[in-house]
Amino acid sequence: MHKIIATKELAPKIKLFQVHAPNIAAKAKPGQFIILILDEKGERIPLTIAGFDDKKGTLSFAFNEVGKTTKQLGCYKEGDNISSIVGPLGNPSEIRKFGHVLCVGGGVMIAPLCLQIRALREAGNKITAVLGARKEDLLIFEQEVKRISNEFYVATDDGSKGFEGLDFLKTLVRTKKFQRVVVMGPVVTMKAVSEITKQYNIPTIVTLTPIMVDGMGMCGVCRVTVANETRFACIDGPEFEGHQVDFEELVNRQRMFLPEERTSSLLWEHLEGACHEKA
Amino acid sequence: MKKLRSKPKIKKESISMPKQKPEVRKKNFKEVALGYTEGQAIAEAERCLQCPKPQCVEGCPVEIDIPAFIRLLLERKFDEAIEKIKEKNSLPAICGRVCPQEEQCQQHCVMGKAGDPINIGRLERFAADYEMKRKAGTHSKQATNGKKIAVIGGGPAGLTAAADLAKLGYKVVIFEALHKLGGVLVYGIPEFRLPKKIVAAEVDYVKKLGVDVKPNALIGRLFTIPELLNNGFDAVFIGTGAGLPRFLRLPGENFGGIYSANEFLIRVNLMKSYAFPSYDTPIRIGNEVAVIGAGNVAMDSARSALRLGAEKVSIVYRRSKEEMPARAEEIENAEEEGIIFRLLTNPTRFLGDEKGWVKQMECLQMQLGEPDESGRRRPIPIKNSEFFIDIDTAIIAVGRTPNPIIQRTTRGLETTKWGTIVVNEISMETGLKGVYAGGDIVTGEATVISAMGAGKRAARAIHEYLHRKIRAC
Numbered sequence: 001m002h003k004i005i006a007t008k009e010l011a012p013k014i015k016l017f018q019v020h021a022p023n024i025a026a027k028a029k030p031g032q033f034i035i036l037i038l039d040e041k042g043e044r045i046p047l048t049i050a051g052f053d054d055k056k057g058t059l060s061f062a063f064n065e066v067g068k069t070t071k072q073l074g075c076y077k078e079g080d081n082i083s084s085i086v087g088p089l090g091n092p093s094e095i096r097k098f099g100h101v102l103c104v105g106g107g108v109m110i111a112p113l114c115l116q117i118r119a120l121r122e123a124g125n126k127i128t129a130v131l132g133a134r135k136e137d138l139l140i141f142e143q144e145v146k147r148i149s150n151e152f153y154v155a156t157d158d159g160s161k162g163f164e165g166l167d168f169l170k171t172l173v174r175t176k177k178f179q180r181v182v183v184m185g186p187v188v189t190m191k192a193v194s195e196i197t198k199q200y201n202i203p204t205i206v207t208l209t210p211i212m213v214d215g216m217g218m219c220g221v222c223r224v225t226v227a228n229e230t231r232f233a234c235i236d237g238p239e240f241e242g243h244q245v246d247f248e249e250l251v252n253r254q255r256m257f258l259p260e261e262r263t264s265s266l267l268w269e270h271l272e273g274a275c276h277e278k279a
Numbered sequence: 280m281k282k283l284r285s286k287p288k289i290k291k292e293s294i295s296m297p298k299q300k301p302e303v304r305k306k307n308f309k310e311v312a313l314g315y316t317e318g319q320a321i322a323e324a325e326r327c328l329q330c331p332k333p334q335c336v337e338g339c340p341v342e343i344d345i346p347a348f349i350r351l352l353l354e355r356k357f358d359e360a361i362e363k364i365k366e367k368n369s370l371p372a373i374c375g376r377v378c379p380q381e382e383q384c385q386q387h388c389v390m391g392k393a394g395d396p397i398n399i400g401r402l403e404r405f406a407a408d409y410e411m412k413r414k415a416g417t418h419s420k421q422a423t424n425g426k427k428i429a430v431i432g433g434g435p436a437g438l439t440a441a442a443d444l445a446k447l448g449y450k451v452v453i454f455e456a457l458h459k460l461g462g463v464l465v466y467g468i469p470e471f472r473l474p475k476k477i478v479a480a481e482v483d484y485v486k487k488l489g490v491d492v493k494p495n496a497l498i499g500r501l502f503t504i505p506e507l508l509n510n511g512f513d514a515v516f517i518g519t520g521a522g523l524p525r526f527l528r529l530p531g532e533n534f535g536g537i538y539s540a541n542e543f544l545i546r547v548n549l550m551k552s553y554a555f556p557s558y559d560t561p562i563r564i565g566n567e568v569a570v571i572g573a574g575n576v577a578m579d580s581a582r583s584a585l586r587l588g589a590e591k592v593s594i595v596y597r598r599s600k601e602e603m604p605a606r607a608e609e610i611e612n613a614e615e616e617g618i619i620f621r622l623l624t625n626p627t628r629f630l631g632d633e634k635g636w637v638k639q640m641e642c643l644q645m646q647l648g649e650p651d652e653s654g655r656r657r658p659i660p661i662k663n664s665e666f667f668i669d670i671d672t673a674i675i676a677v678g679r680t681p682n683p684i685i686q687r688t689t690r691g692l693e694t695t696k697w698g699t700i701v702v703n704e705i706s707m708e709t710g711l712k713g714v715y716a717g718g719d720i721v722t723g724e725a726t727v728i729s730a731m732g733a734g735k736r737a738a739r740a741i742h743e744y745l746h747r748k749i750r751a752c
């Protein structure tokens with residue numbers, strides 16, 4: 001059992017939770033993730049670690065309410081318990097001095113990216129951060145990231161704030177000399193950025209989020225094709241070199257259970273209503 | 280001299296065990312084999328010759344005193360019978376169900392020379408189930424000797440090592456990466472062959488012995504082995520199993536609808552997706568399912584797919600029926616339920632539709648050649664024999680390799696090129712002091728009972744090691 005210490009709505013349908021998990025907090029590193037189960041009948045869902053406090057024994061993660069489990073989690077309040085959390089899972093991000101690093105974050109993944117930016121900054125890197133969202137009100141962690149980066153840009157799909165789309169990155173990447181690029185966000189974002197940086201041969205690290213079950217190498221559902229080889233994202237990743245990733249396959253595989261996920265989500269909304277008060 | 284009185288003649292045939300009918304059981308996940316009634320158990324026990332030098336015991340990897348427990352059954356001393364078994368085996372309800380008895384205890388039984396061997400497994404199961412029904416239990420125990428042992432992995436190897444060490448007075452903590460204990464017993468072997476409440480009851484028994492259980496603890500990530508040793512544990516036992524699925528490495532293997540047997544079984548058993556959407560974890564099963572492989576895991580997958588509603592399920596195997604590694608009983612069960620066997624058939628690639636979902640499997644027809652190093656006749660492809668099978672689901676059940684996280688995160692732990700951990704065969708000790716290993720992580724995929732045997736030997740070795748240590752200082 002893990003008690004929820006604090007909850008915060010970062011944007012509509014995006015929440016940041018802080019939970020009590022002292023052992024995991026003591027071990028967590030940027031880039032790693034956890035898998036949680038809400039209750040006896042719950043599924044195992046992976047979420048990237050967005051912060052940890054060794055002293056207080058807390059761990060935080062941000063999530064998007066997209067389906068049954070994340071919607072249900074979104075109804076949880078301070079003081080509620082999450083049945084299981086396992087972690088830290090996956091390999092930590094490589095943190096050392098690279099030079100000038102471009103960090104691109106999209107959607108909910110900006111929260112864990114912020115953690116990585118902080119570590120990269122502490123390791124002596126110069127940071128250019130680019131944050132993206134579908135539209136202005138969905139942008140999260142803007143102030144936090146801005147504060148810790150050397151250069152800062154915003155882009156939205158509809159142009160409601162900052163640049164419209166990611167096209168401007170082409171110029172940015174051409175004119176600045178980045179030693180490394182880190183992208184965390186939706187697959188389309190990771191794919192688009194990888195395509196741009198490929199022309200300039202800049203190492204580009206993406207965090208892959210295929211469907212997972214155990215998260216420790218036992219089921220193989222998280223398999224992704226990287227450099228024409230099958231790898232398990234949970235134990236070989238989740239970070240990979242973006243230029244080598246078969247993104248199309250990843251997208252197909254993420255959609256494998258779409259009809260079932262919809263059923264699950266609809267049923268939950270109809271039977272449980274939205275967040276009804278717990279007795 | 281006393282004249283020998285003629286004894287009543289012993290029946291050559293064993294008492295058969297009632298099973299759910301194939302037509303009924305293929306639509307549910309309830310246990311297929313229903314177990315002996317008291318009368319049936321007694322009748323079967325009567326067949327045992329009570330050999331003075333019982334061969335059967337030699338066939339049992341944990342050396343249960345088989346004639347003694349059968350005698351106690353015969354005398355209707357059921358509680359004592361189960362105690363007798365538990366002297367050697369802490370998980371009898373499980374072994375009675377899933378041990379390959381026909382190759383172990385029962386293969387050695389002398390009655391097998393004249394007729395059917397004694398159905399030792401079924402008797403063991405009867406005794407264990409009897410106890411469970413009556414909820415006769417062990418009293419909680421207290422660790423007494425002040426030493427602490429960490430057991431990594433809550434499968435049969437870990438549970439057995441933990442139980443034995445607890446009985447010896449150690450404080451034992453099991454660290455299990457998943458949210459439930461039991462290893463393959465809970466995530467792999469399906470409900471209809473081994474009900475999960477039985478596994479839970481056996482785990483409870485181990486807990487009652489005073490063993491502390493920590494689920495959701497992935498060792499290597501949460502704590503490393505040196506950290507355990509530096510934080511109060513006097514010894515460590517690694518029983519992490521062989522849970523990494525092997526794939527065929529064929530083109531198209533990452534299309535949707537292609538599961539590893541492990542993924543499929545974890546979803547169905549551990550996550551109970553057969554009850555989706557009441558349980559949250561989804562599973563998609565199509566109409567035409569091909570299961571590649573012919574071991575126990577393949578049979579379990581095929582029979583589960585059928586129960587989930589697939590119309591046509593086939594086992595695709597590149598050798599012939601004789602070479603199939605699954606237990607005879609499981610093959611028979613699968614046949615009775617209507618699983619199709621496509622033998623001498625080897626897949627060469629998968630084809631998908633525009634959405635990336637599998638739709639066909641290309642195969643080659645095979646023939647058998649000379650025996651290979653495994654002693655089985657080698658399958659050789661027949662030239663130009665390519666053909667296609669229409670499928671919408673494939674389950675790859677061609678073996679599993681060791682779980683790698685401990686090996687990757689423990690410096691100095693010696694491994695083989697297959698990723699198994701190297702131990703001294705007698706002491707079960709790894710190259711690292713105070714670190715022992717056993718079960719599938721050492722042998723590669725084997726059986727429940729051999730993993731338990733390894734757990735037992737390791738417990739004994741740890742006990743000796745710590746005694747040595749105690750005496751030395």
Ligand SMILES: Cc1cc2nc3c(=O)[nH]c(=O)nc-3n(C[C@H](O)[C@H](O)[C@H](O)COP(=O)(O)OP(=O)(O)OC[C@H]3O[C@@H](n4cnc5c(N)ncnc54)[C@H](O)[C@@H]3O)c2cc1C
Binds near residue numbers: 048
């Ligand atoms: C290593 C890893 C780290 C992740 N970190 C985060 C995170 O920090 N914050 C966050 O909000 N989400 C994260 N995800 C995605 C998150 O796990 C899924 O959003 C979640 O499982 C959805 O569960 P659900 O029941 O609410 O929705 P579902 O009903 O399962 O899915 C709803 C929708 O989400 C898509 N989806 C399902 N599973 C995934 C997945 N694994 N990745 C991407 N899309 C998926 C489905 O295609 C569907 O469209 C991560 C995934 C992985 C593998």
Ligand SMILES: Cc1cc2nc3c(=O)[nH]c(=O)nc-3n(C[C@H](O)[C@H](O)[C@H](O)COP(=O)(O)OP(=O)(O)OC[C@H]3O[C@@H](n4cnc5c(N)ncnc54)[C@H](O)[C@@H]3O)c2cc1C
Binds near residue numbers: 456457461462520724
């Ligand atoms: C589908 C299937 C059917 C089978 N049927 C039979 C049968 O009928 N009869 C038979 O005798 N055998 C059968 N077997 C084989 C048998 O189940 C195994 O040989 C046996 O379970 C091995 O036991 P173990 O304790 O070594 O490993 P496992 O049972 O694999 O248990 C290992 C445990 O360690 C945990 N673990 C792994 N890594 C870590 C870590 N780093 N930290 C913490 N925990 C960790 C795992 O989650 C797992 O719970 C079957 C196997 C399968 C897959």
Ligand code: SF4
Binds near residue numbers: 338339375383
């Ligand atoms: S544990 Fe297995 S081998 Fe031993 S007596 Fe029981 S069924 Fe036979």
Ligand code: SF4
Binds near residue numbers: 335
């Ligand atoms: S060998 Fe067979 S008959 Fe003899 S004691 Fe063992 S079970 Fe009984």
Ligand code: FES
Binds near residue numbers: 215233
């Ligand atoms: S999630 Fe199961 S192997 Fe990666």
